[in-house]
Amino acid sequence: MSFYHQIARYYQHIFKINVNQVDFIKLKIPESDCNVLDIGCGIGTLSFELTNYYKNVLGIDMDAEMIRAASKKNKDESRAIQFQQISMLKLDTFIDKNSVEGVICFGNTLVHLNSLDEIADFLQQSKSVLKSNGKLLMQIVNYDKIIKKNIRQLPLIENDEIIFERNYCYRKSENKIDFNTRLTVKSSQQIIENKIELLPLLKEELALLLNKADFNNCNYYGNFNMESFSIDSPALIIEAW
Numbered sequence: 001m002s003f004y005h006q007i008a009r010y011y012q013h014i015f016k017i018n019v020n021q022v023d024f025i026k027l028k029i030p031e032s033d034c035n036v037l038d039i040g041c042g043i044g045t046l047s048f049e050l051t052n053y054y055k056n057v058l059g060i061d062m063d064a065e066m067i068r069a070a071s072k073k074n075k076d077e078s079r080a081i082q083f084q085q086i087s088m089l090k091l092d093t094f095i096d097k098n099s100v101e102g103v104i105c106f107g108n109t110l111v112h113l114n115s116l117d118e119i120a121d122f123l124q125q126s127k128s129v130l131k132s133n134g135k136l137l138m139q140i141v142n143y144d145k146i147i148k149k150n151i152r153q154l155p156l157i158e159n160d161e162i163i164f165e166r167n168y169c170y171r172k173s174e175n176k177i178d179f180n181t182r183l184t185v186k187s188s189q190q191i192i193e194n195k196i197e198l199l200p201l202l203k204e205e206l207a208l209l210l211n212k213a214d215f216n217n218c219n220y221y222g223n224f225n226m227e228s229f230s231i232d233s234p235a236l237i238i239e240a241w
Contacts, residue, residue: 006192007183008065011043013161014183015107020224021139022049025104028135028239029054034101037129039088040109044070044081051081054102058095060086089118091125098131106139111198116205123213136215136240142222142233143200146170146177149231161186175200203229203236215240 007014029036033055038047041059043066050057057080061067070083086094088109103126113119126136145151147170157164163184170177177200183192203220210218218240222233229236 006194008043008063008069010162010183010185011066011069012045013159014157014164015042015045017045017049018224021046021106022053024224024226024237025050025102025137026053028137029102031101035099036102036104037091037095037100039103039105040107040112041070041083042066042107044073044083046104046106047081047083048073050104056080057082058100059083060088062087088113088122089125091122092128095129097128100129101131101134103130103134103136105137108140108198110138110140111143111201112196113199115199116201116209119199119201119206120209120212123209123215127213127215130241134241136238138238138240139224140201140236142229142231142236143177144202144236145231145233147200147202170200206236206238210238210240217241 032053035056035058036050036054038050038057038059041047041061044059047057047059047070059070059081060083062085064085067083067085074081074083084094088105110119110122113122130136141154146168152168154166154168163186165182167180168177169180177198179196179198181194184190207218218238220229221227221237222229223235224237227233
């Protein structure tokens with residue numbers, strides 16, 4: 001059973017809606033009469049919020065349990081929202097060319113891909129499904145900082161329901177990161193542990209790949225308040241078109 005399958009029922013307690021994140025999207029994709037794609041949607045927390053601002057929202061995720069949970073939450077059939085279990089490397093198979101105004105890939109989803117070649121493939125497919133005036137918005141952890149400063153632990157997430165511990169182990173020879181997690185459910189003291197392999201994508205690597213995919217205009221931010229990216233930024237956030 002995958003880690004994301006195991007934590008699906010607790011996901012709303014781990015990752016709550018981020019108001020700054022939503023405001024960033026609204027600013028960068030201001031037209032309300034448009035279609036947006038939420039990649040790595042999880043249980044649909046962000047997707048549901050986006051239905052308040054956009055005409056149609058499609059949330060995709062590779063984890064079947066996440067999609068099942070998102071679809072179960074979608075009880076209001078009048079909402080223009082759908083959830084599908086689709087790989088982010090199969091966009092051009094399931095989504096029409098030039099059909100969406102926004103492709104959103106937040107939550108460190110991008111670095112679950114296995115190689116720079118796969119990231120290049122994803123960027124090419126995103127370019128294909130976007131309309132000519134469409135935007136690609138992405139967010140990952142600042143791996144320039146993680147590697148240069150040898151950071152081994154991300155900030156603890158704790159609230160009344162859960163404790164979520166996140167640790168990194170960088171394998172330089174393979175250029176991979178072991179993402180070790182430990183989720184404690186306070187009500188039952190259940191502990192769920194897992195390890196996922198991530199690709200530590202650097203800003204310069206991503207900038208080169210975006211250029212090769214013909215995203216000729218790109219802005220790089222260090223947070224959703226649009227402060228300039230630096231080595232000390234908590235995240236790398238990209239606006240590309």
